[in-house]
Amino acid sequence: MKKILNSLSEDEYVLVRETKKAQMAELDEAELINLHTRIRRARNKYAKLYRRTGATKVESKGARGSGKAANKRNAGRAEVFEGALSRVSRKLAAVSRQSARDLKEERLARARKDAPSFSEIETSDGKVRSAGKARVDATRQSSGRKKYEASSIAAGARRQAKKDGR
Numbered sequence: 001m002k003k004i005l006n007s008l009s010e011d012e013y014v015l016v017r018e019t020k021k022a023q024m025a026e027l028d029e030a031e032l033i034n035l036h037t038r039i040r041r042a043r044n045k046y047a048k049l050y051r052r053t054g055a056t057k058v059e060s061k062g063a064r065g066s067g068k069a070a071n072k073r074n075a076g077r078a079e080v081f082e083g084a085l086s087r088v089s090r091k092l093a094a095v096s097r098q099s100a101r102d103l104k105e106e107r108l109a110r111a112r113k114d115a116p117s118f119s120e121i122e123t124s125d126g127k128v129r130s131a132g133k134a135r136v137d138a139t140r141q142s143s144g145r146k147k148y149e150a151s152s153i154a155a156g157a158r159r160q161a162k163k164d165g166r
Contacts, residue, residue: 004076012077015042019084024091029099032092039088043081050074 005013017023018035027035054071 004073004080007073008077008080012042015039016080016084019087021087021091024088027091027095029092029095032088032095036085036088036092039081039085043078043085046074046078046081050078 005016008016015038019039024032024035050071053074057071
């Protein structure tokens, strides 16, 4: 494994080092998503390179097993990035769960604050004193609704004219 890490470029090595637990401890959710994307791209790059190179070496080597042996470095790099991706995925999942919990608690606290307390409500005889809000059907304003109603009125008028004509 150390040999494979040493064969990585400087940028790739730094990318793998960013997935260490101490490095990821101070990252927030957005930064973890960004890191996850970069690691996934690197993993996909080497996995694709491994498959393509292996496929071309099959013809020259004469067998799939021989082609695989000649392509170990790309397989190792893909495996290194796969491990790094799993570390970032686990951390991202934990941070996402915590973020969801925090948002839920915040929403519930806001709902509790806005809800009326029954101890603050005065006792009454149970009769409603206000007329309340006038309910207005907003669907009557749409053009489709107007056409439907006009059609219905016209059909009624035709039926009535038919009856009157008898």
